[in-house]
Amino acid sequence: MQKIKQLFLFLIRLEARIASMQSALGRIEARQNILLDHMEIANAEFKVFSQWGEDGVIQYLISKVAIKSPVFVEFGVENYTESNTRFLLTNNNWSGLVIDGSEKNINYIKADHIYWRHNLKADCAFITKDNINQIIERNGIQGEIGLLSVDIDGNDYWVWSAINVVNPCIVVCEYNSLWGATKAVTTPYDPSFTRGAKHYSNLYYGASIQALTILANEKGYSLVGSNKAGNNVFFVRNDLLGDIKTLKANETWVKSEFRESRDKHGNLTFLDFDQRLDLLAELPLFDIDLQQTTSVKQLFN
Numbered sequence: 562m563q564k565i566k567q568l569f570l571f572l573i574r575l576e577a578r579i580a581s582m583q584s585a586l587g588r589i590e591a592r593q594n595i596l597l598d599h600m601e602i603a604n605a606e607f608k609v610f611s612q613w614g615e616d617g618v619i620q621y622l623i624s625k626v627a628i629k630s631p632v633f634v635e636f637g638v639e640n641y642t643e644s645n646t647r648f649l650l651t652n653n654n655w656s657g658l659v660i661d662g663s664e665k666n667i668n669y670i671k672a673d674h675i676y677w678r679h680n681l682k683a684d685c686a687f688i689t690k691d692n693i694n695q696i697i698e699r700n701g702i703q704g705e706i707g708l709l710s711v712d713i714d715g716n717d718y719w720v721w722s723a724i725n726v727v728n729p730c731i732v733v734c735e736y737n738s739l740w741g742a743t744k745a746v747t748t749p750y751d752p753s754f755t756r757g758a759k760h761y762s763n764l765y766y767g768a769s770i771q772a773l774t775i776l777a778n779e780k781g782y783s784l785v786g787s788n789k790a791g792n793n794v795f796f797v798r799n800d801l802l803g804d805i806k807t808l809k810a811n812e813t814w815v816k817s818e819f820r821e822s823r824d825k826h827g828n829l830t831f832l833d834f835d836q837r838l839d840l841l842a843e844l845p846l847f848d849i850d851l852q853q854t855t856s857v858k859q860l861f862n
Contacts, residue, residue, distance in 0.1 A: 601786060601806075602618050602621055602622065602785055602786035602795060603618070603786055603787065603788060603789045605617045605618050605620070605621035606618055606788060606789060607620075609647075609648045609652075610642070610643060610644055610647035610648050610651075611643065611644065611645050611647075611648070612643055612790075613788050613789070613790040613792070613793070614788055614789060614790070615645045615733065615788060615793055616645075616648045618786070618788065618795060619645065619646075619648070619649065619708065619731070619733070620648070620652075622731050622785070622795065622797065622805075623649075623653070623707065623708075623731070625803060625804075625805055626730050626731060626797060626801045626803070626805070627730075627801060628707040628730055629705055630704070630705045630706050630707055631649075631653065631654075631655040631656070631707050632655060632656055632657055632702060632706040632707055633646045633649055633650075633655055633656075633657035633658070633706065633707055633708040633709070633710065634657060634658045634659075634660075634697055634702060634706060634708075634709050634710070634727060634729070635657065635658075635659050635660070635708075635709075635710035635712075636659065636660035636661070636688055636693075636710070636711065636712070636713060637660075637661065637688075637711070637712040637713040637714065637735075638659045638660070638661050638666070638670075638712075639661060639663070639666050640661075640665075640666045640669040640670060641659055641661075641666070641669075641670045641673070641675075641683070644659070644710075645708075645710040645712075645733050645793075646659070646708065646710055647675070649707075649708065650675060650679050650681060651675060651679065654679070655707065656679065656680035656681065657680075657681060657682070657702075658681075658682045658683075658684065658697065658700045658702055659681065659682070659683050659684075660683075660684045660685075660686055660688060660696060661683075661685065662685065662686065662687040662688070663685070664685050666685075667683045667684070667685040670683040671683055682700045682701075684696055684699075684700055688713055688716075688720055689716070689720070689752045690716065690719045690720050690722065690723035690750065690752075691723070691752070693720050693723055693724055694723065694724060694725060694726040697724070697726050697727060698726050702726075702727060703726050703727060704727065704728060705727075705728050705730070706727045706728070706729050706730070707729065707730050707731065708729055708730065708731045708732070708733065709721075709724070709727065709729035709731070709732045709733070710732075710733045710734075711732070711733070711734040711735065712733075712734070712735040712793075714735070714755075714756040714766045714767065715748060715751075715754035715755065715756055715759070715766045715767060716748070716750060716751070716752075716754050717734055717735055717736075717747075717767050717768055717773075718747040718767070718768035718772055718773060718776060718849075719747070719750045721734060721773075721776060722776055728798075729798070730797065730798050730801050731795065731796070731797055731798075732777065732782060732795070732796040733793055733794070733795055733796075734773050734793070734794055734796070735767055735792055735793055735794075736767060736768060736769060736770045736773055736787075736792065736793070736794050737766060737767040737768065737769065737792075738770075738791040738792060738814065738815060738816060738817035738834075739764060739817070739834070739837055739838050739841070740767075740768070740769035740770075740772075740846070741769060741771075741814070741861065742769075742770065742771065742810060742811040742814035743771055743810070743811055744769050744771060744772075744848075744860055744861075745769060745771040745772040745775050745848065745849035745850050746768065746769050746771075746772055746846040746847060746848055746849065746860060747767065747768035747769065747772050747846065747847050747849065748765065748766060748767060748768070748845075748846065748847070749845055749846070749847045749854055750847075754766075760841065760844060761823060761824070761825045761827075762822050762823055762824075762830075762837070762840050762841065763821060763822065763823045764821070764822055764837050764840065764841060765841050765844055769810075770784075770787065770794055770810045770813060770814045771810040771811075772849045773794055773796075774794075774796075774809075774810045775849060776849075777796040781798060781799050781800075782796040782797060782798050782799060783796060783797060783799055783802060783807040784796055784807060784808050784809070784810060784813055785797050785802075785805050785806065785807060785808065786808060786813055787813045787814070787815055788815070789815060790815070790817065790818075790819060791814070791815030791816060791817035791818070791819075792817060792819075794813065816834060817834070818834075820832060820833070822836075822837055822840070838857065838861060841857045842856070842857050842858040843856060843857070843858060844856065844857050845857075846860060848860070
């Protein structure tokens, strides 16, 4: 038992050392980013705690955008070891709120050393368009904030559309590359939407980049780029753009190459792009322009 305890403590210390080294390398890359004038923000990518290169893009954007309130809100964070805002918390000393529907994940976050070292709040809630403002507000956050990160694998469009209690400078939102570069579509709203339950493939979720861009424009934001992996898109509030280049959805869309499709038993099937789309042919999508529900097959033929 004593040896197991010692091993456990060793692993905790090792994990902390690795995180420290990751942060140190991230700080070096962040300083280099500030000195560069990127024509495309994907060139600023680097990964510390983000899934892909979002840490670098966010560091670049906050060096260009005047942030009066260094506060973030991020939801769909799981246990927060991989996220879009953890580096903001540890490197830039921002404060913020993270939300996840799993009590186990929230307990993990609260037991993490970052929870006492930084001004972080973690709230356990299953997010809907009807409760998101209440969740944010009950955690003492409202008005101007630095960044909002939306990634709930489903109702992303609908939830972001409903948010009015905060006014972020920068918005990061997951998009589904399968829905193409020009179609303004999203999965129909379902307050109980969970990605794996909706379709066994794990591919049926979220909104297209064009749908999110239209929503962003309605809210007073402009599209400034996406990541190279083809799953996250970045918007900056129009009054804060300065000399940051704005883009159209079809200029920013990336054909996703990551292959996370599953079979009915939950095993990875590694389907290519067109195979993934064919698998979802009969499922419904909501057309933002026409304000009606159609099918994947009808939209993409």
